[in-house]
Amino acid sequence: MEKATENQELTSMLLKDEKSTLDLLSADKISFNGNTVHLKMTYKLPEDIAAIKMEYVIDAFGQITIKSAIQNLKKALPNLPRFGTNFIVNKDLNQVNWYGRGPLENYQDRKTSQFVGNYKSSVSELYFPYIRPQENGYRTDVRWVTFTNNLGQGIKVLGPENIGFSAHHQYNSDFDAGETKQQRHTIDIKKRDFVNINIDNDQMGVGGDTSWWTRPLEQYQIKAKNQSFSYIIIPIQ
Known part of the structure; x- marks a missing residue:
């Protein structure tokens, strides 16, 4: 196969x-x-x-x-960390405009300080350089998001319900320490020549309400069960 x-x-x-x-x-x-x-x-x-x-x-x-x-x-099966899709587009589609929570990164259980509005950013500016590389730059409650070049050409992503997204000049795995828990730092994160996009139905909450080891509250977990979601990609000429 x-x-x-x-x-x-x-x-x-x-x-x-x-x-x-x-x-x-x-x-x-x-x-x-x-x-x-x-x-x-x-x-x-x-x-x-x-x-x-x-x-x-x-x-x-x-x-x-x-x-x-x-x-x-x-x-x-254990809970899912996220349920969504991942794809890569040309590096020139590095201008991001979204209608959702912002302007800073936010997550299911870390979002009330970020209000719903129309925000713009470059892909590079979405990245948050945690000293230990990890998941970063996420946006929730997004109605639509566009990725365009300097001429305004690109794609628009929207769903029948709110989506979450992140976009980086790195693979998702670049922020993952792996099973061996490599001791990596921000200097190990290299910019790649593409835009890597995550479009999600859901991502698990951050947790850590009482300590770093505390799991997300029940309502911010994603149970391992049959589920589906959809969205549309529209070309912008």
Whole structure:
């Protein structure tokens, strides 16, 4: 099977248009009919703990509707740190405008000081340099967010419900100390030549209300259960 990432395996890829369905993992030729295509992909997580289903509906104007679902979870799994999607765009799309909480970073259980409004920032300015590299620069209760170049061209992301997002010139893993808990510092975080975007339905709260080891309150946890969310990417010309 084709590998999707280091920790998930692509098990099916179906492309649907108005008249037919095509299995891309075994197809020799792809043809399109009409003005819309529908791509469905299924991933298997390690040890069959769950399945991830991704659906993309792409129209002739370049609009992409994305639905992400996690299903068939094994019992007694721990809470999810986040439920969302991650993708990379050209480094030139480094101007960010969002309508949501800001201007500073905020999280489910650390957001009331950041009011809902229309904010602008560069991708670099979204980064908060914690002395020990970790998750940073998140924004919650976002109605829409745009990523554009200096000419105002790019993409707009919006959902039927509020989303959360972060964007950096680094991979998510650049901020993760890993299983060996490497002792890294801000000087170890290097700027890369792309924009890495997270669009989330939810991210777990920070916790630590009484100490660094205190888990987030119940309402700020993400239970391991079947769930889905969707959003739209619209091109900005």
